[in-house]
Amino acid sequence: MPSARSEEPALTVVLPSAADTEQLAMRLAGLLHPGDTVLLEGPIGAGKTHFARALIRARLGRAEDVPSPTFTLVQTYGPAEAEIWHADLYRLGHPDEVWELGLDEAFTTAICLVEWPDRLGRHVPPDALRLRLADHGDGRVALLSGGRAGLLRTLKAALADA
């Protein structure tokens, strides 16, 4: 059966160095709106926090201290009307704890960057952008899919212009 949802084809971006991960994060930073969620997938050391840090700094326009939310689970940045939530759910006990964290509301009002999104269970926003990081030689490769209509197409165009 053909799917009723028309999805953008996935996008693969080779990232030979950590600086390339930052470049991709900076490109995406300018395209996100409140209500957008980015699911950062990949094993420990893949570069999820590195990506989130570069994206947050690009949006804030300054070299903000962006600690890994390994123990706090969530860190927030920016003014209330344009908040960025950075979550690391590795230690989330149960998917329903996203309510306690306020993440379910943040998914609709803020830009959310979520490490270990598999912990969300049924709370994954349906139009979230998926970014999976994997080893690729000494560097990484990013596989992007999903996201709100047009987002991935716009990112592709932005990367082609670079």
Ligand SMILES: Nc1ncnc2c1ncn2[C@@H]1O[C@H](COP(=O)(O)OP(=O)(O)O)[C@@H](O)[C@H]1O
């Ligand atoms: N494209 C890349 N090539 C090589 N190293 C990278 C790349 N992107 C990120 N890194 C490095 O990966 C390391 C681990 O990143 P980190 O963001 O802490 O991982 P995670 O949050 O996924 O556990 C960092 O030292 C970072 O510099």
Ligand SMILES: [Mg+2]
């Ligand atoms: Mg991390």
